[in-house]
Amino acid sequence: MKKCEYQQIDPQALPTPTPTPPPHQGNEPGKKTEPKRPKKKWEVFPGKNRFYCDGRIIVARQSGVLPLTLGLILVTSGLFFIFDCPFLVKHLTSCIPVIGGVLFVFVIITLLQTSFTDPGILPRATPDEAADIEKQIDNTGNTSYRPPPRTKEVLINQQVVKLKYCFTCKMFRPPRTSHCSLCDNCVERFDHHCPWVGNCVGKRNYRFFYTFIVSLSFLTAFIFGCVTTHLALRAQGGKGLVFALQESPGSAVELVICFFSVWSILGLSGFHTYLVASNLTTNEDIKGSWSGKSGEDVTNPYSHKNIFINCCSVLCAPMPPSLIDRRGFLPADESAQTGGTDIELPTLATKSEINVCTQGTKGLLESAALPPLLSTSCPQGKPQTAHPCPDSSPTVNSEPSPELSTGCGAHHTASSHGDASPPRHTKTRSKKCKRAALHIPNPAFDAPVSPTSPDTGPGSKARGHKGASFAPLH
Amino acid sequence: FLVQTHSLQDLQQPAVSSKVFVQRDYSSGTICRFQTKFPSELESRLDKQQFEETIQTLNNLYAEAEKLGGKSYLEGCLACLTAYTIFLCMETHYEKVLKKIARYIKDQNEKIYAPRGLLLTDPIERGLRVVEVTIFEDRSIGSGR
Numbered sequence: 001m002k003k004c005e006y007q008q009i010d011p012q013a014l015p016t017p018t019p020t021p022p023p024h025q026g027n028e029p030g031k032k033t034e035p036k037r038p039k040k041k042w043e044v045f046p047g048k049n050r051f052y053c054d055g056r057i058i059v060a061r062q063s064g065v066l067p068l069t070l071g072l073i074l075v076t077s078g079l080f081f082i083f084d085c086p087f088l089v090k091h092l093t094s095c096i097p098v099i100g101g102v103l104f105v106f107v108i109i110t111l112l113q114t115s116f117t118d119p120g121i122l123p124r125a126t127p128d129e130a131a132d133i134e135k136q137i138d139n140t141g142n143t144s145y146r147p148p149p150r151t152k153e154v155l156i157n158q159q160v161v162k163l164k165y166c167f168t169c170k171m172f173r174p175p176r177t178s179h180c181s182l183c184d185n186c187v188e189r190f191d192h193h194c195p196w197v198g199n200c201v202g203k204r205n206y207r208f209f210y211t212f213i214v215s216l217s218f219l220t221a222f223i224f225g226c227v228t229t230h231l232a233l234r235a236q237g238g239k240g241l242v243f244a245l246q247e248s249p250g251s252a253v254e255l256v257i258c259f260f261s262v263w264s265i266l267g268l269s270g271f272h273t274y275l276v277a278s279n280l281t282t283n284e285d286i287k288g289s290w291s292g293k294s295g296e297d298v299t300n301p302y303s304h305k306n307i308f309i310n311c312c313s314v315l316c317a318p319m320p321p322s323l324i325d326r327r328g329f330l331p332a333d334e335s336a337q338t339g340g341t342d343i344e345l346p347t348l349a350t351k352s353e354i355n356v357c358t359q360g361t362k363g364l365l366e367s368a369a370l371p372p373l374l375s376t377s378c379p380q381g382k383p384q385t386a387h388p389c390p391d392s393s394p395t396v397n398s399e400p401s402p403e404l405s406t407g408c409g410a411h412h413t414a415s416s417h418g419d420a421s422p423p424r425h426t427k428t429r430s431k432k433c434k435r436a437a438l439h440i441p442n443p444a445f446d447a448p449v450s451p452t453s454p455d456t457g458p459g460s461k462a463r464g465h466k467g468a469s470f471a472p473l474h
Numbered sequence: 475f476l477v478q479t480h481s482l483q484d485l486q487q488p489a490v491s492s493k494v495f496v497q498r499d500y501s502s503g504t505i506c507r508f509q510t511k512f513p514s515e516l517e518s519r520l521d522k523q524q525f526e527e528t529i530q531t532l533n534n535l536y537a538e539a540e541k542l543g544g545k546s547y548l549e550g551c552l553a554c555l556t557a558y559t560i561f562l563c564m565e566t567h568y569e570k571v572l573k574k575i576a577r578y579i580k581d582q583n584e585k586i587y588a589p590r591g592l593l594l595t596d597p598i599e600r601g602l603r604v605v606e607v608t609i610f611e612d613r614s615i616g617s618g619r
């Protein structure tokens with residue numbers, strides 16, 4: 001499907017992703033099918049993520065309720081533009097659809113960016129690194145019956161911070177890094193795993209997330225205000241509210257959706273504004289890491305002690321690069337080292353950690369709701385399994401290109417069976433539940449988090465963010 | 475028999491003897507800094523001062539990449555106003571510095587480390603966790619294990 005380009009490993013040169021074409025056969029010993037095509041790193045990624053557009057787009061394995069989020073936003077905004085705008089333009093001002101349109105575009109773009117950006121995943125330690133760390137632990141450990149504790153203490157700005165050892169990623173986690181069990185990755189500056197956007201929120205996409213919830217608050221409040229004004233104007237002259245609703249039924253739907261969501265979204269925005277101003281993460285705030293609960297004098301060592309600088313460092317800092325190099329090519333010898341994930345790739349259907357190859361962006365939304373096992377088999381170039389992968393880009397150069405459109409081919413029939421899938425049942429939840437389990441930072445279970453929300457639904461009308469059932473992180 | 479490149483000849487010879495990992499230094503927070511402590515395994519091959527200089531320069535480069543200042547704020551605000559779509563078209567400041575770092579490491583490898591049978595791996599290849607120094611078998615001793 002894609003052009004085969006392969007690179008020769010040369011110890012004197014650092015492996016770079018720019019492919020040079022000396023032909024090389026039989027690179028991966030375990031692969032049964034054609035060895036000619038070099039693998040890209042996203043194809044052997046060990047975490048529970050799915051990749052689209054040849055590695056440009058990354059989402060968590062379970063998309064959570066992202067389709068619901070998108071659907072609600074699109075439906076509400078659509079109804080707004082269809083039912084309310086014409087009336088308001090006639091009676092008030094034509095600025096209204098303009099403002100609404102700008103906010104809507106902002107919301108959608110930042111939502112998609114939050115969902116599809118690598119949140120700051122730390123690649124797992126190479127076998128050599130892991131062995132080195134093990135050696136160090138054993139050296140300092142005791143010879144008693146208990147295994148040595150896998151923590152390390154460091155002093156950060158005169159504050160003692162404990163670094164934990166991650167057994168999955170085989171390394172000591174940097175400060176503020178946490179392992180998300182839903183995505184099976186260590187994420188830097190881990191905030192929480194958000195089911196609404198179907199991705200973790202971490203260092204790299206926090207600013208997108210924050211912009212998303214702030215602009216969504218504005219959009220929801222704006223639509224709510226406009227709909228109220230619209231209905232009030234229609235009901236003038238003694239005609240009554242019922243008459244107004246009959247004339248504009250769409251407004252009723254919008255009213256209900258906005259009324260129930262505006263409080264929780266505003267609350268969430270306020271909460272995150274507080275977090276940004278104090279340079280905290282949701283994870284730290286919930287665990288009370290720096291609040292001095294244990295009685296000792298602890299302060300947040302990462303805070304710059306100045307609200308303005310904190311805000312700037314969180315939102316306006318230089319954008320850190322993605323550390324997982326999704327689209328780079330695997331060097332020959334490393335593919336053998338990455339172990340089982342590599343060899344099992346030809347028989348992907350049984351594997352739970354699936355990396356899906358190119359599907360169209362539209363197919364993405366539908367297939368994101370698919371049970372993971374259905375959307376499997378990344379068969380780039382495999383003749384017999386050409387089906388799920390669109391024969392989209394036969395001429396696309398594997399060189400990275402900035403536009404998404406060339407990489408994503410036409411969406412394929414694989415996306416057509418996205419109708420009956422587990423996350424869809426969330427639609428049956430009442431709207432009240434929507435704002436309940438807002439953000440669940442890394443629950444310990446593996447199932448989609450949406451089913452738990454009905455429990456907390458009725459009880460958390462006021463401020464959803466603190467009231468929701470947050471599970472403590474390990 | 476003409477060897478194509480110098481490196482091709484070397485390719486046939488050295489075996490990896492061991493690897494040393496220079497870990498991150500978190501004393502100033504989460505910014506990217508590596509420990510400047512000189513690993514004992516390199517004592518026979520390299521000057522302590524040389525090594526420290528390399529690591530210190532790397533630390534300075536990463537500090538430059540992550541620096542908060544007027545320019546980065548401007549970039550951040552502009553990005554926010556465009557709903558961060560400019561990240562799709564523009565190369566960020568960090569990426570520019572990463573390229574600089576890659577060039578510096580290549581340069582150091584060629585000038586200082588390769589002649590001593592060592593190889594520095596760019597930390598970005600290891601998720602900015604470690605600076606990996608590969609120690610190759612000393613060819614004068616003969617083929618190793």
